Amino acid sequence: MSSRIRRVGPGWRLLGRQLVVTRGALGWLAVWSGVEALPPLLSGLFVSAAVDEGFLAGRPGVGVAWLGGFGAVTAVRAYASRAGFPYLAGVVEPLRDALVERVVRSALARQSADPAEVARLTEQVESARQLTATLLRTLRGVGVTLAAALVGLGLLAPVVLPLVLLPLLAAGVLFARLLRPMVARRRAVVLVEERLAAEAGRALEGLRDVQATGAGEQVAASLAAAADASAAASRALGRASALRALVVALGGRLPVLAVLAAAPWLLAHGALTPGELLGVSTYLLQQLDPAVRTLAGTVGGWLLNLAVVLDRLAVTTAPPPTRPDGPPARTPSHGPSHGGTRGEIRLQALRYAHGPAAAPVLEGLDAAVRPGEHVAVVGPSGAGKSTLAALLAGVLAPTAGTVTVDGAPPAGPHQVALLPQEAYVFPGSVRENLCWPSPGIPDARLHAAVAQLGAQPLVARLGGLAGTLRDPGELSAGERQLLALVRTYLSPAPVVVLDEATCHLDAAAEERVERAFAARPGTLVVIAHRISSALRADRVLLVDGGRGVLARHGDLQVLSPLYRELVGHWLGSAPVGAAPRGTAGLAPRSR
Structure with a gap:
């Protein structure tokens, strides 16, 4: 267990400590997310009932009633989505304030602080806030959709669960294995971009001196090398990110193909009714596949960015180590009451x-x-x-x-x-x-x-x-x-x-x-x-x-x-x- 804790990056530890502070808002966010899970959970069940008990049974009114009930549940989800936003702000805004305070305290604690570095850290704080808000907003929709779809499948047609869970688990394992190298390559991109920005800034500040000393070719070569390194890091990240398409194919598309291939046999042996097959298709096509694509694609990219930004903030703003043999810290007084000999x-x-x-x-x-x-x-x-x-x-x-x-x-x-x-x-x-x-x-x-x-x-x-x-x-x-x-x-x-x-x-x-x-x-x-x-x-x-x-x-x-x-x-x-x-x-x- 201890080795697993050590493998958690400093950025995630920083985020975890802050989320503990806002656990009340997180709890209410989870409650409203549970309400949002009702439509994905009931979609296949309602469609199956509408087909089997309504349209195929010659009672179209019953079928329309089942579909109308599904529409009512969807309206409830819209209300729950709106009601959860204040609690989302209750998580994200304190996170931003805590990170800004950490950056400011770090700058004040150092004897020398580069204003450009402080400005970059402040921009990274805003990136962390936006990424956290976007991830929470998306995950509360996608995550509950995925979980609700699997629960709904188990309630409606347990016989198809192995056809869905096996490729989904394989996709999850692959995605987890890809995260570490993608985070490392994303971090490399951030570092080389910061280096390129810093060198370009120094070149612009000393442009007159560069021209006067004839160092233009040397400065241009240095900037070109930094730009090449940035491009190489971006290509490496792109190659690693391309493998996410395999995650989507395994977790989103393969379950659909497996169910379609088994459908004739399942229908012929009475393991599924036509309505249940349509309900299963609803879960797979309307809930599971979009959720997997969003998690592996968009959320995966945001997660990489957030991991790198949080690590940079945690490491860069870490308090300096205290020396046990150093002088004791001076306790400031409240107000300008100083000895007469201070201030030389x-x-x-x-x-x-x-x-x-x-x-x-x-x-x-x-x-x-x-x-x-x-x-x-x-x-x-x-x-x-x-x-x-x-x-x-x-x-x-x-x-x-x-x-x-x-x-x-x-x-x-x-x-x-x-x-x-x-x-x-x-x-x-x-x-x-x-x-x-x-x-x-x-x-x-x-x-x-x-x-x-x-x-x-x-x-x-x-x-x-x-x-x-x-x-x-x-x-x-x-x-x-x-x-x-x-x-x-x-x-x-x-x-x-x-x-x-x-x-x-x-x-x-x-x-x-x-x-x-x-x-x-x-x-x-x-x-x-x-x-x-x-x-x-x-x-x-x-x-x-x-x-x-x-x-x-x-x-x-x-x-x-x-x-x-x-x-x-x-x-x-x-x-x-x-x-x-x-x-x-x-x-x-x-x-």
Whole structure:
């Protein structure tokens, strides 16, 4: 038994654990599926009775009545099919939510997470949801049809059961033997397609560098090799899948031929009546054969895809092994209460490039941010400001050089809280959104943070902390940003990085938010969206040409013509006769 359990793939174990959680919905789905089994179960019996007791007996009214009864049972099946859909959703939607949570937790737990990989995993979660829903919806119809047809055959004409069961069992054994190699070949197809997509993406990102270095032929050869491998894997899968036609022939067609060949003898010896023969034909042609074709064809393909997708999700998002001799995990506090010496950032000879052949976005960047300091990062478009933010949070790993926070590499969201432009808000209560991923924050702290960041009107409109967000898409981009800002403010991380996280707020709301974060214990790094953000900061990090200069706003205006140009551009874009909001009379806060 233990060896059999070990042979079960990690994806099926992952699915099994989630189905246990939704066993209530699965139970009701099985109940309605049983109701759906009535027409397949009764079809041959009703047809046999209509022929033998009605039409052949000279009583056409009785025959029509039997057929009418079959029509009534079919209507019941239609109702049962409709009634089962809410329970189908009760199985599939929690599965999707659990897989998304697993992907997010896995990304947060790693010191370096590739955004493209996270996006692919999210797409695979949606594929798993759709495949599971389609399989359950199809299997509840096809599976009950097949079982009901066999039960009906046993009730109507037990003499034909050996003619049906023997080839059906042979088809089942063959299909089971084919599943393992087909899953392996389908997995190979997925892996080579991911490799092809990754290499194509890297080639497109570094296209200018490829052209400049004359590496076009080498890159093209690499992509061609990946494409050839993808085609070879697809052909291998096609050859294995073609054998499913033999399953259909054995399980669906051979029973029909066997019964037709034996029919003259069965009728002549009174083993079957004409009506029973028609009933048996109904079971075989209308129920058994279509069910076998669907199971071996469509369901077989979906099952392969689901097995591969679940395995990829289970393996890729598996929690990292814990080291017994490692340091104990730090228990996060609820709120920004940090020691006064936490939050020091050091960048030493920092280099980052999107690919081996790509020009570096950052090259030799050195900077030191003091604990508790408020720094604004500015620079022309494409200078690498968002890349720097991702490096500070540990989302990207440096190509060379080091990024340290309090003397160690960034170690997840409890050390550096990164908030990008596109705020993440999920369906659930307002409290759940504000407390994620650190549940248990007292309501008093939540209300205080909401007030400090000016989110009280929004939270009140949503129904307070207990209000429910059914569709985050109904919120504006600024409202989503405001909720995410409150969540980040409550983070236990000693370092907060706001990557243009206030770009959808007006200038007054942005000023209030930044002042609240500046007063929050810890270090604040703001990727500046307006000149006012730079003016409010203790120091400004100017990024250009891969390098950086860290100085006070006034000193940078003297030291850097580029910074003077940026400031002039910002001021020039303000309304005529008006200074940018929040710039008049401001000075960096004292320490």
